[in-house]
Amino acid sequence: MDYSSVNALRANEVEVMRQILHVDMDAYYASVEQHDRPELRGKPVIVGGPSKRGIVCAASYEARPFGVRSAMPMVEAMRKCPEGIVVAPRHARYAEVSRSIFGIFRRYTPLVEGLSLDEAFLDVTGSQRLFGRGEEIARQIKDAIRAETGLTASAGVAHCKFVAKIASDLRKPDGLVVVPDDVAAFLAPLPVERMWGIGPKTAKRVRDAGYSTIGDLARADAQHLEYLLGSWGAYINQLARGQDDRDVIADGDAKSIGAEETFEQDLTDRASMEHYLLAQSARVASRLVREELVARCVSVKIKYSDFTAVSRQLTLREAVCDTDSIFHAARELLSRIPIAGKRVRLTGVSMSDFAQASAPQSLFPDERIVRGRAIETATQALRDRFGKQGVTRAALLEPEDETIANLHPHTRAPRT
Numbered sequence: 001m002d003y004s005s006v007n008a009l010r011a012n013e014v015e016v017m018r019q020i021l022h023v024d025m026d027a028y029y030a031s032v033e034q035h036d037r038p039e040l041r042g043k044p045v046i047v048g049g050p051s052k053r054g055i056v057c058a059a060s061y062e063a064r065p066f067g068v069r070s071a072m073p074m075v076e077a078m079r080k081c082p083e084g085i086v087v088a089p090r091h092a093r094y095a096e097v098s099r100s101i102f103g104i105f106r107r108y109t110p111l112v113e114g115l116s117l118d119e120a121f122l123d124v125t126g127s128q129r130l131f132g133r134g135e136e137i138a139r140q141i142k143d144a145i146r147a148e149t150g151l152t153a154s155a156g157v158a159h160c161k162f163v164a165k166i167a168s169d170l171r172k173p174d175g176l177v178v179v180p181d182d183v184a185a186f187l188a189p190l191p192v193e194r195m196w197g198i199g200p201k202t203a204k205r206v207r208d209a210g211y212s213t214i215g216d217l218a219r220a221d222a223q224h225l226e227y228l229l230g231s232w233g234a235y236i237n238q239l240a241r242g243q244d245d246r247d248v249i250a251d252g253d254a255k256s257i258g259a260e261e262t263f264e265q266d267l268t269d270r271a272s273m274e275h276y277l278l279a280q281s282a283r284v285a286s287r288l289v290r291e292e293l294v295a296r297c298v299s300v301k302i303k304y305s306d307f308t309a310v311s312r313q314l315t316l317r318e319a320v321c322d323t324d325s326i327f328h329a330a331r332e333l334l335s336r337i338p339i340a341g342k343r344v345r346l347t348g349v350s351m352s353d354f355a356q357a358s359a360p361q362s363l364f365p366d367e368r369i370v371r372g373r374a375i376e377t378a379t380q381a382l383r384d385r386f387g388k389q390g391v392t393r394a395a396l397l398e399p400e401d402e403t404i405a406n407l408h409p410h411t412r413a414p415r416t
């Protein structure tokens, strides 16, 4: 028996049946708040800072009909929805629930690629013999999330990441969309706004050029799309045809640990960019601590509304794993990136050049890890105690005199 040909055949079969899930929690932060505080259920909940310069992090489904969206200034959200209940974000809690959710994902496959606390791609191609088809796995995951966290998720099942991501968004909340084999026919009638990465402004440009559906983009001349959208255009053309062979990269295999976010509405001022960089620094720090890593290289990425991207990185003298060190570096890097007069659609922070706690690169690796972890834990505790918003505002609005050095427990006791 020629095993090599059998294996080749299997590999081919597997390739044909590639099953990718995109699972995305519904109105995540707001849903966690409504779950933890039953009195908020059924009410328009707006998670974010209550200050004049606060920004909406999440809006419950009850708040959305009023036009409240994430990344919107809180002032505007309150004007649109005066009865909205503003709740300060509790990032540590969202991270805690996220760990349970990702734990559920990993029961079904090790190939889990987190996009944020509440969203991931799963490659379940090899899991089907154990757990059933992609659709069945998606259903089991949704059920487990509901049973174990009390929250709902929406899932898309498709042969590639891009299409799975579109599918998960089609029947929110609590949706499950399985993309049929004829992917092109599934995508064709969808409006261009459904394309991954086409925001309102780009959508207008695309529509003005005569393309209103994904099918139009699939049929379009790639060169014309490039003329219209820059180098991203040819890629859009491929995606619109359902061609996306990017693999799901398991989180543990990452050469860097990062957090990034695409905003529904472009950011235009430095304060709101720093606001997100701080939240992203905190996410990166908590992942470093969880994976018992320290890292020296900090990168900041900015994507402008025209899809061009800029990144800057610097190497710290010491490897770190705490929010403050990462954020200080990130803020420094942001100052080296041209943002005046620009519209920014994405910010991201990542860390690379890792060292393990036990690695012999440093004389005092354990002490540093312990210190970083202590700082991180204390920061999280402070956020929980005072509400993250207080901490964030101090860091962002008064950077000259009220720096986040206040968060260091050994620097100065917090004012109560």
Ligand SMILES: [Mg+2]
Pocket: 024, 025, 026, 027, 028, 118, 119
């Ligand atoms: Mg979500």
